[in-house]
Amino acid sequence: MKVGGTHRSEATSFTVQQLIELVAKGDVRVPEWQRLFKWGAKDIRDLLDSVARGYPVGTLLLWRRPIPAPAGVLSIGPHRIDAPESTEALWVIDGRQRLTSLAGTLLRRGAPDRAPDARDRFAWAFDLAKESWIKPRTGEAWKNEWLPADRLVDATDLFAWVDS
Numbered sequence: 254m255k256v257g258g259t260h261r262s263e264a265t266s267f268t269v270q271q272l273i274e275l276v277a278k279g280d281v282r283v284p285e286w287q288r289l290f291k292w293g294a295k296d297i298r299d300l301l302d303s304v305a306r307g308y309p310v311g312t313l314l315l316w317r318r319p320i321p322a323p324a325g326v327l328s329i330g331p332h333r334i335d336a337p338e339s340t341e342a343l344w345v346i347d348g349r350q351r352l353t354s355l356a357g358t359l360l361r362r363g364a365p366d367r368a369p370d371a372r373d374r375f376a377w378a379f380d381l382a383k384e385s386w387i388k389p390r391t392g393e394a395w396k397n398e399w400l401p402a403d404r405l406v407d408a409t410d411l412f413a414w415v416d417s
Contacts, residue, residue: 269304269355272313273406275343276329276356279336281315282322282344283329283353290330290353294374297354298386301377301402304355305386313348317341330357331375361403377402 267275275281303310322342327334330353336342345352357375378399380387386402389395404414 267313269359270406272352273356273359276332276352277334277360279327279334280339280342281329281352281356282327282336282342283349284344284346287345287349290350292350292354294388296350297358297374297377298388300351300354301358301379301386305379310351311348313352314346315343315348316346317343329353331373332356332360358402359406379405 272281300310302308321338321340322336322344324338325336327336354375358377361373361375376389378387378389378395378401379385380396380399382398387399389399395401400414404410
C-alpha cells in the first residue's frame with residue numbers, strides 16, 4: 254500500500270513582514286471551511302506583544318496546493334484583496350486567528366491620528382511612553398507617543414510618522 258505522494262513536507266520560516274507581504278499580494282488564501290475570526294482585543298494585544306518581544310507565537314500550518322489558486326477577491330479580516338491566479342498561494346490550515354490579527358492590524362491604512370470606529374477591532378498603537386500596546390477608544394484623540402501599528406510594516410510610513 255502506497256502512503257502519501259511524491260511531495261514532502263517542508264518547514265519554511267517567514268518573518269512577520271514576509272507574511273504580511275504575501276497577504277497583501279493575495280498569496281495567502283483562507284479556505285471556506287475555516288472557522289470565522291473570533292479573537293477579541295485581549296487576544297490581539299497579546300499576540301502583538303509577543304511578536305514585539307520576540308516571543309514564540311506558534312506555528313502556522315500553510316499548504317501549497319499542487320494546483321493553482323484561482324483569481325478572486327480575498328477577505329482576510331477587514332481587507333479585501335483582488336488576487337490573481339497563483340501557483341505560489343499558501344492555504345491556511347492552522348493559524349487563521351493569528352494571521353488575520355496581524356494582517357488586520359498591520360495592513361490597516363488611514364491617517365495616523367484617525368479616531369477608530371467602535372467596530373474596528375484592528376486599530377492598535379504602541380504607546381512609546383508606557384511601552385505597551387493600546388487600543389484607542391472610539392473618538393479618543395491619538396497622543397503623539399502612540400505609534401500606529403500599521404506604520405510598522407512600511408519604512409516610508411514609519412519615517413513619515415516620525416517626521417510628523
